Amino acid sequence: MQYLEKISYFIDLLPVLVFLLFIKKIKEKSIWVIAIYSLYSFLNNYTILQKVKVNANVDLLLYFFTLFEFLLFATILIFILDNRVIKKLILFIALMACSIYIYCIVAKKLVGFDSIPISVECTIIILFCLYYFYEQLTSPEVEFIYTSYKFWIILGLLLYLAGSFFVFVFAADLSISERDNYWPIIYVCGIVRNILFAIAVYLSTRPQDEEPYQSLI
Amino acid sequence: MYLPYHLVFLQQPASNSSGTNWAIIVGTGLVMILVVAIIGFLILYQRKMHRYNIKLRVLEEEKKQILLNASIKFQEEERQRIAADLHDDAGPLLATVRLYLNENLIHQDPASQLQSIYNAKQIIDDTIRLIRNISHSLMPPTLKNFGLESAVNDLFQKITGSGSIYASARFHDYKRRLKVEQESLVFRIIQELVNNILKHSNAGFIHLTQNATATHMFFRLNHDGQGLTHSEFERLNHSALGLGLKNIASRTEILKGRIYFELDSSGTYYKITLEVPKDFVMPANPLMV
Numbered sequence: 001m002q003y004l005e006k007i008s009y010f011i012d013l014l015p016v017l018v019f020l021l022f023i024k025k026i027k028e029k030s031i032w033v034i035a036i037y038s039l040y041s042f043l044n045n046y047t048i049l050q051k052v053k054v055n056a057n058v059d060l061l062l063y064f065f066t067l068f069e070f071l072l073f074a075t076i077l078i079f080i081l082d083n084r085v086i087k088k089l090i091l092f093i094a095l096m097a098c099s100i101y102i103y104c105i106v107a108k109k110l111v112g113f114d115s116i117p118i119s120v121e122c123t124i125i126i127l128f129c130l131y132y133f134y135e136q137l138t139s140p141e142v143e144f145i146y147t148s149y150k151f152w153i154i155l156g157l158l159l160y161l162a163g164s165f166f167v168f169v170f171a172a173d174l175s176i177s178e179r180d181n182y183w184p185i186i187y188v189c190g191i192v193r194n195i196l197f198a199i200a201v202y203l204s205t206r207p208q209d210e211e212p213y214q215s216l217i
Numbered sequence: 218m219y220l221p222y223h224l225v226f227l228q229q230p231a232s233n234s235s236g237t238n239w240a241i242i243v244g245t246g247l248v249m250i251l252v253v254a255i256i257g258f259l260i261l262y263q264r265k266m267h268r269y270n271i272k273l274r275v276l277e278e279e280k281k282q283i284l285l286n287a288s289i290k291f292q293e294e295e296r297q298r299i300a301a302d303l304h305d306d307a308g309p310l311l312a313t314v315r316l317y318l319n320e321n322l323i324h325q326d327p328a329s330q331l332q333s334i335y336n337a338k339q340i341i342d343d344t345i346r347l348i349r350n351i352s353h354s355l356m357p358p359t360l361k362n363f364g365l366e367s368a369v370n371d372l373f374q375k376i377t378g379s380g381s382i383y384a385s386a387r388f389h390d391y392k393r394r395l396k397v398e399q400e401s402l403v404f405r406i407i408q409e410l411v412n413n414i415l416k417h418s419n420a421g422f423i424h425l426t427q428n429a430t431a432t433h434m435f436f437r438l439n440h441d442g443q444g445l446t447h448s449e450f451e452r453l454n455h456s457a458l459g460l461g462l463k464n465i466a467s468r469t470e471i472l473k474g475r476i477y478f479e480l481d482s483s484g485t486y487y488k489i490t491l492e493v494p495k496d497f498v499m500p501a502n503p504l505m506v
Binding site: 130133136137144145146155158159162163165166167169170173174178182185 | 237238240241244245248249251252255256259260262263264267
């Protein structure tokens, strides 16, 4: 359990390391957002751990992490998806959701675990991840989906959010000992997410082997 | 986010229920299975699509190869025909002229000389006519000088003149002519279609109408004989048979146009519609014009 916790703590740095390794070759904006997100996640966890040691309140740090995580995931989706209307829709939903969330934080309406905002974030991002797959299915380009770095980013987001969704939804109702039982799911999802993000960062630096051709249909 | 959550919010009351535990386990399990299933389906679907597209490309390549072979074969046949015309008709005529005008001509009496010269002149006239016919069959002068409308009318008049079939043409909107290359290709297609009708359909009439929109020109041939439907045209076009049809298809492709064969809804006559875009850029190396 402790090993899993430590791995999940340090693995945030994996996409950042791969990013730094290939920084000269990276041109995709979404990969920059991935690197920023991973670094932010690591620094946030580090800060929280330091504060927890001195029994300081970390609620705000956690709430703002949810907020920024949602904004960064939405930004990644805006960069990845092709449909302009959907991009605008994501932007609109993200701004609306963040405004409400900031209001709740400022008005101190959030108490304890922020299950509802996290569930909303998960649902919105999962839906747009599924929309990405729909876009790929209807696209005339027949390049294999897994050769694209975008696929690995979406897969990372989807597995992370879908895997942790139910734990986060019910986290507010769980006792500390129960959270201990279920939190390995979150650790595993986080580890998987960071490995997939690292693959995406690496793939984004590789040149395309062949030009995708248009379907003849 | 995930790391310190179970350490913080210690003030959270514990309201445990077995239902919540089950919801987490079953929900997470189901969602993960669903995600894996979606990804699996997507990858398998894409692989299938990829194979399908490769197959489609191969078929397309094969079709192009068939059209190319047909064009080359047609070109060879045309050359052989011209060579045969020149060798079998013009050659003997000129040889006969040579016989009339040999060295012994000066030893003959004036009346025989005059007769020989007259005969030679007649044969030379025939040869000129023959060569003109060969030349006209290669490029009708009416098409070159007066355009598609006149060339088609000329062709149809000759067909009607033969007495076996009535052929007529009506151009409704041909004030703005097509480019010379287009006219030539369209004329060859019409010529080939008319030849096929004359050879195979046993038709009593052929009627051609021309219409135009802002972007396209339409030529429609109607005849009351035994014709082709589009599926039959496609089948013949992809088989080893139907060299003329392959030429029609390749010329239509060069024109970036479309051709459609159909039986009229009344079932009494067949229609062939040729659609040609007005804005046309001639390919760098058209196979056969």
